[in-house]
Amino acid sequence: MRSARTRAAALAIRPLLAALLLAPLCAVLPVLPAAVASAAEQPKVALSQTEGGKGGEITVSGSGWRPGALLMLLICGKAAPGKGVIGGTNSCANTDGRAATVDAKGSFSQKLPVAEPPEPCPCVVHVAGVTGQQDTVDVEFTVAGHPTAPLPQDSGAGRLVVLTSARLDGDSGVLVWFGAPARREIVVTLGNLGQGPVKDPVFEVGTSHGVFAPQYEERQWRGTIAPGRKALVKLPVELTAGAHGDYQVSVRYAGKVVLEQPWGVGRxxxxxxxxxxxxxxxxxxxxxIGMAVVDKLRPAGPAHRTGGSRARPRGRSRTAAGPRTAPGGPGRVPLPVPAARPAAGDEPTVVLPWFTPDSAPSENSPTTKGQA
Structure with missing residues (x-):
């Protein structure tokens, strides 16, 4: 009886054990083709010769790059493959650099003059993407006759890697709608995979728009990341006044681009x-203003052009001024004053020409005919 129960329990547990054993394998299998494809698509650079003197010329060719990408070719000193260019492009012969455009097949070929960099060798041919692709490849190259100096010793410093996808935090205020600079914070989780702690790391944050290369500015993060630990890093990002459109934020550490994040800014x-x-x-x-000036410069009316004499009041009639006298002094017979004009609606008084107003016959006055 017990053996039957044991067999039943074993049969029930067997699928669970199989699932537990196969789960890691199932998780790894989808990643393997992607890893192989990414390894096959890694950009590569080859040189026509690994040594040359100043004034010479070499041919730099590459494959596996993104089609249409613009590349920058420089000869840099104080650098080595795998360690990068110490000091950045300040250690390169920038005036003798060349640009190359990747064709549709992901390849390019460009002639590069041999020049002496400002730093001593070991030297490399530094190929970096300017637009479209930010990958960097360094190939060892010897500049004949150029001084040589050993590279600084690695003190077991830490190595930061990106653990999570980055995001942009923050919001635009009202002033941004009127052209003020847009500001954000790029937030990312970084881990220290090196053997030593990383204290107060200095990052380079840049923004690019269209085909232009990013302009980097230094941003220091205050804190310490111990070996095997991770930390949430926040770095401020700011655009110029009136900037709008599609931008790309890039963060570089130790000369390498560690993350990129798109940023769309409204008009x-x-x-x-x-x-x-x-x-x-x-x-x-x-x-x-023009109308006010016209009013000030407009000429005066007729009432103001009488030479200083006072105008007669409008409501005063001629009868109020008294009877007019004939010329010749006092004692003369006053001239008749014309009758006032009747008001509107009244019947006019008609005066016969052979009667004066005082001698007009009335009803009570006797007539000459009756006296006779």
């Missing part, structure tokens, strides 16, 4: 609205 419509209002308000203000 500052407040600036457009301001100019529209300005186009309406300024002409209206100028028009009002």
């Amino acid at each position: 500052p419509w407040g600036v457009t609205l301001f100019w529209l209002l300005l186009a309406v308000v300024v002409p209206a203000g100028l028009f009002r």
Whole structure:
């Protein structure tokens, strides 16, 4: 009885054990083709010769690059493959550098003049992507007759790697709508895979727009990342005033790009609205000023051109001024004053020409015929 129960329990546990054993394998299998493909697509660079003197020329060719990418070719000193260029492009012969464009097959070929870098050798031919692809490849090269000095010893410093995808935190204020610089914080989790701690690391944060290369600025993160530990790193990012469109934020550490993050910035419509209002308000203000000047310069009316004599009041009639006398002094017979003009709606008084107003016959006056 017990053996039957044991067999049943073993049969029930067997699928669970198989699932536990096969789970890691199933997780690794999908990653293997991607890893092989990524390894096959790694950019490569080859030189026509590994040594040359100043004034000479070599041919630099490559494959596995992204089609259409723009590359920068430089001869740098104080550098070695796998360790990068110590000091950045300040250790390279920048004036004698060349640019190359990757064709549709991911290949390129460009002639590069041999020049002496400002730093001593060991030297490399430094090939870095400017637009489209930020990969970097260094190939060992010897500049004949150039001084040589050993590289600084590796003190077992830490090595930072990106553990999670980056994101941009923050929001635009009202002033950004009127053209103020947009600001964000790029947040990423970094881990220290080296043998020593990393204290107050200095990163280079840059933004690029279109085909232009990113302009890097140093940003120092305060803190210490112990070996085998991770930390959440926040770095400020700021664009220029009025910037809008699709941007790409790049973070570089120890001369290598560790992450890239796209950033879409809206157009500052407040600036457009301001100019529209300005186009309406300024002409209206100028028009009002012009009308005020015209009113000031307009000539005076007829009442002001009488030579200083006072005009007669409008409501005063001629009868109020008294009877007019004939010329010749006092004692003369006063001239008749014309009758006032009747008001509107009244019947006019008709005076016969052979009667004066005082001698007109009335109803009570006797007539000459009756006396006779």
